[in-house]
Amino acid sequence: xxxxNSHLLSLxxxxxxxxxxxxxxxxxxxxxxxxxxxxxxxxxPLALSIVAWLRHDPGVAGYQLREDFVWFSIIGSDYRxxxxxxxxxxxxxxxxxxxxxxxxxxxVEDRPKAFMALFLFLETGALGVFMSLDLLLFFLFYEVGxxxxxxxxxxxxxxxxxxxxxxxxxxxxAASLGLLLATQIIGLTLGTFSxxxxxxxxxxxxxxxxxxxAEAVRGVAFWAFVIAFAxxxxxxxxxxxxxxxxxxxxxxxxxILAGILLKLxxxxxxxxxxxxxxxxxxxxxxxxxxxAVVSIVSAAYASFGQTDFKRLVAYSSxxxxxxxxxGIAVAAFTQGANNPLAAEGVMAVNGAVLQMFNHGLxxxxxxxxxxxxxxxxxxxxxDEFGGLFPLMPVYGGILIFTSMASLGLPGLNGFVSxxxxxxxxxxxxxxxxAVSMIGLLITGAxxxxxxxxxxxxxxxxxWVGHKLEISPREVIAWAPLGVLMLLLGIYPTWMVEVIxxxxxxxxxx
Amino acid sequence: LTAFYTTRLLIMTFGGKPRTxxxxxxxxxxxxxxxxxxxxxxxxxxxGWSNIPDDFxxxxxxxxxxxxxxxxxxxxxGGTLLEKPEALPFDGFVVGTSVVVALxxxxxxxxxxxxxxxxxxxxxxxxGALAPIYPALKNKYWFDELYDTLFVRPTxxxxxxxxxxxxRNIIDGALHAVAWISLRIGDVFRDYFDRPxxxxxxxxxxxTAVKAFGGWLRIIQTGRIQQYLIMSAALAAVIAxxxxxxxxx
Numbered sequence: 240x241x242x243x244n245s246h247l248l249s250l251x252x253x254x255x256x257x258x259x260x261x262x263x264x265x266x267x268x269x270x271x272x273x274x275x276x277x278x279x280x281x282x283x284p285l286a287l288s289i290v291a292w293l294r295h296d297p298g299v300a301g302y303q304l305r306e307d308f309v310w311f312s313i314i315g316s317d318y319r320x321x322x323x324x325x326x327x328x329x330x331x332x333x334x335x336x337x338x339x340x341x342x343x344x345x346x347v348e349d350r351p352k353a354f355m356a357l358f359l360f361l362e363t364g365a366l367g368v369f370m371s372l373d374l375l376l377f378f379l380f381y382e383v384g385x386x387x388x389x390x391x392x393x394x395x396x397x398x399x400x401x402x403x404x405x406x407x408x409x410x411x412x413a414a415s416l417g418l419l420l421a422t423q424i425i426g427l428t429l430g431t432f433s434x435x436x437x438x439x440x441x442x443x444x445x446x447x448x449x450x451x452x453a454e455a456v457r458g459v460a461f462w463a464f465v466i467a468f469a470x471x472x473x474x475x476x477x478x479x480x481x482x483x484x485x486x487x488x489x490x491x492x493x494x495i496l497a498g499i500l501l502k503l504x505x506x507x508x509x510x511x512x513x514x515x516x517x518x519x520x521x522x523x524x525x526x527x528x529x530x531a532v533v534s535i536v537s538a539a540y541a542s543f544g545q546t547d548f549k550r551l552v553a554y555s556s557x558x559x560x561x562x563x564x565x566g567i568a569v570a571a572f573t574q575g576a577n578n579p580l581a582a583e584g585v586m587a588v589n590g591a592v593l594q595m596f597n598h599g600l601x602x603x604x605x606x607x608x609x610x611x612x613x614x615x616x617x618x619x620x621x622d623e624f625g626g627l628f629p630l631m632p633v634y635g636g637i638l639i640f641t642s643m644a645s646l647g648l649p650g651l652n653g654f655v656s657x658x659x660x661x662x663x664x665x666x667x668x669x670x671x672x673a674v675s676m677i678g679l680l681i682t683g684a685x686x687x688x689x690x691x692x693x694x695x696x697x698x699x700x701x702w703v704g705h706k707l708e709i710s711p712r713e714v715i716a717w718a719p720l721g722v723l724m725l726l727l728g729i730y731p732t733w734m735v736e737v738i739x740x741x742x743x744x745x746x747x748x
Numbered sequence: 749l750t751a752f753y754t755t756r757l758l759i760m761t762f763g764g765k766p767r768t769x770x771x772x773x774x775x776x777x778x779x780x781x782x783x784x785x786x787x788x789x790x791x792x793x794x795x796g797w798s799n800i801p802d803d804f805x806x807x808x809x810x811x812x813x814x815x816x817x818x819x820x821x822x823x824x825x826g827g828t829l830l831e832k833p834e835a836l837p838f839d840g841f842v843v844g845t846s847v848v849v850a851l852x853x854x855x856x857x858x859x860x861x862x863x864x865x866x867x868x869x870x871x872x873x874x875x876g877a878l879a880p881i882y883p884a885l886k887n888k889y890w891f892d893e894l895y896d897t898l899f900v901r902p903t904x905x906x907x908x909x910x911x912x913x914x915x916r917n918i919i920d921g922a923l924h925a926v927a928w929i930s931l932r933i934g935d936v937f938r939d940y941f942d943r944p945x946x947x948x949x950x951x952x953x954x955x956t957a958v959k960a961f962g963g964w965l966r967i968i969q970t971g972r973i974q975q976y977l978i979m980s981a982a983l984a985a986v987i988a989x990x991x992x993x994x995x996x997x
C-alpha cells in the first residue's frame with residue numbers, strides 16, 4: 240500500500256469526489272444503492288483520517304503527511320497539502336460528520352441522487368481548506384464548499400429557502416472577494432502562494448507592493464482576510480446569514496454547516512491571519528475581543544428569545560463560536576516569541592481549537608435532534624410541543640444529554656474547551672470575560688428552555704397517538720457524537736496533546 | 749412562630765372534615781412512601797440525642813445508660829477545629845424557655861385554627877387579626893415580583909425584542925439596503941444602457957442596416973449570367989489595375 244504512504248491526504252481529499260462520480264452513475268430509481276454507496280464512500284475518508292491521526296506525530300515540528308506537486312507554477316501556486324495539530328482535528332471532524340449526515344439523510348426522498356452527490360462534493364471542499372498549504376488552493380476549496388451548500392439549502396430547504404440560500408451565497412461571496420484580492424496581492428508580491436513561505440516572509444516584507452508601501456497594503460489585506468473569516472465564523476455583526484441559512488437548510492445540511500463550515504472561518508484565522516499578520520492582528524485584537532463578547536452575549540439572548548427550535552440552535556452556534564473568536568483574540572494579543580503572556584495565549588488557543596471540535600459535535604447532534612422532531616411533527620415551533628418525554632423516552636434522554644453537552648455541563652466536552660478559553664483569556668481581558676459570563680448564564684437558560692418546551696411541561700395532547708420516537712438509524716447517526724462528547728468531557732488529553740504541540744510551536748515562532 | 753405555623757399546617761391538612769371532594773378520596777400511601785418517612789422521622793426525633801449534654805436531666809443519663817456517648821457530636825466536630833471548644837454547662841432556664849415557647853406556639857395555633865376552614869373557601873383567621881401586614885406575608889414580601897421586574901422581564905425583553913430587533917432591523921436592514929441599491933443600479937443599466945443603446949441602437953439598428961444594405965444589393969441580383977460575367981470582368985480589371993499600381997509604386 241505504497242499510495243497510503245505517499246498520498247494519504249489526497250486520498251482523503253478526493254475519495255468523496257470519486258464517491259460522488261459513482262453515485263452519479265447509479266440510475267436514479269435505485270435509491271437504496273445510491274444511499275448505501277454514498278454512505279460507504281464517506282466511510283473511506285473517515286477510516287483514512289483515523290490512519291492519518293495515528294500516523295501524525297505531535298512531537299515532530301511542522302506540517303506532516305505532506306504532498307507537494309507542481310500544479311500552476313506559472314503563477315507560483317502549487318498543489319501543497321499537509322496537516323498539523325490544528326488542522327487534523329478539523330479533518331477528523333469533517334470525515335466524521337459527513338457519514339453521519341448521509342446516514343441521517345436516508346430519509347431524503349426528493350432527488351436523493353443529487354443530494355448525496357452534492358453532499359460528498361461539500362466534504363471535499365471543506366477538507367481541502369483544512370489540508371491546503373497553498374493560499375490559492377485554500378481559496379479554491381473555500382469557494383468550492385459554497386456551491387453545494389447553496390443547492391442543498393435552495394432545493395431541499397424549508398419554506399424560506401430562497402431568501403436564505405441567496406443571502407448565504409451572496410453574503411459569503413461578497414466577503415470572499417477581499418479574500419481573493421488579498422491572496423493575489425500576497426502571491427504576486429512573494430512570487431509564490433505557499434503558506435509557509437508567506438508565513439516566513441510576508442510579515443516582515445518591506446518595500447513597495449504594486450507601487451504602495453508594504454505597510455499600507457498589509458493593513459488592507461489584513462482586514463480583507465478578517466472580514467471574510469469573521470463572516471464565516473460568524474462574528475457579530477456579520478452573523479445574520481447564519482440563523483436564516485441554518486434554519487432553512489435540510490437537517491444534514493445544518494449539521495455540516497454548523498459542524499464544519501463555520502470552522503473554516505476560525506481555521507482561516509489560525510492558519511492565515513495570525514501567522515501572516517502578527518503585528519496587525521495584535522493591534523486589532525481588542526476589537527476582535529469586543530466582537531467576540533458581543534457575539535456571545537447577544538446571540539445567547541437572541542437564542543433565548545426564539546420560538547423556532549432550529550433557530551434557537553442556530554443562534555447557539557453564534558454564541559458558542561464567540562468563545563472561539565475570543566480565543567483567537569487572545570492569541571492575536573499574545574503570540575510571538577518572548578511574549579510574557581504566551582502561556583495564557585497557548586491555553587486560550589488550545590481551548591479555541593478544542594471548542595471548534597466540540598461545537599462541531601454538539602451543534603451537529605443538536606441539529607440532528609431538531610431534525611428528528613421536525614421530521615415527525617412538521618413543525619419546529621416550541622409552543623406547539625410540550626410534555627413529549629413519555630411519548631419519546633429514548634429521544635428525550637438523548638436530547639437532555641446533548642443539550643447538557645452544549646450547555647457546558649462539567650463532565651461533557653463543551654465545558655472543557657470553554658473553560659480553557661476563559662482560563663486563558665482571564666488574565667488578558669478580565670472585563671470582557673466577566674461580561675461574557677452573562678452569555679454563559681443565558682446559555683443555560685435557553686438550553687433549558689429548549690428542553691422544557693419540548694419534552695417537559697404539560698403534555699400537548701395533539702401529539703398523543705403520533706409515532707414520534709427516534710428511529711434506530713437516527714440513534715446510530717447520533718451515537719458517535721454522543722460517545723465523543725462524553726470521552727472528550729472526561730478525558731480530553733488525547734486531543735489536547737495533539738493541538739497543544741502545534742499551538743505551542745506556532746507561538747514559539 | 750415555627751410551632752404556630754406547623755400547627756396551622758397540621759390542622760389545615762388533617763383537621764376537620766374533608767373540604768373538597770378530592771380530599772375525601774385521600775387514601776394511605778404505599779410502603780415506598782411510608783418507609784422513607786419512617787426512617788426520616790426516626791432521625792428527626794433521635795438525631796439530636798447524639799449531642800446531648802451528659803448533665804441533661806434524665807436524657808443525658810438515658811443515653812449514657814444505653815451505651816451512647818453524650819456530647820459525641822461536639823467531640824466529633826470539635827476535633828476538626830484548631831481549638832477544642834469547652835462544653836457548655838446544662839442551663840435549665842434556656843431549656844425551660846424553649847419548651848414553654850414551643851408549647852405556647854402549638855397552643856396558640858390550635859386555639860386560632862381549631863374552628864377555622866369549615867369550608868374550602870373560608871378565610872384565614874389571621875388575615876383579619878393582622879390585616880395591615882397580612883398582604884406582605886401572603887405575597888412573601890413581594891420578592892418574586894421584585895425579581896420579576898428586576899431580572900426576568902428585562903431578560904425576556906432583551907431576548908425577544910432588543911437583540912432580535914438589532915439583527916432584523918439594523919443589520920439585515922443594512923444588508924437589504926445594499927441589495928436594494930444594487931437592484932436600482934441594475935435597473936439604471938437596463939433602462940438607460942441595455943435597452944436604448946444595446947437593444948435599440950446596436951441590435952435593432954444593425955438588423956435594420958443589414959436589411960437596408962440587402963435591399964440595395966438586391967438590384968444587382970438579376971439572375972442573368974451575362975451581367976454577372978460583366979461584373980466579374982470589371983472587378984478583375986479593377987483588382988489588376990490596383991496590383992499593377994501597387995507593384996510599380
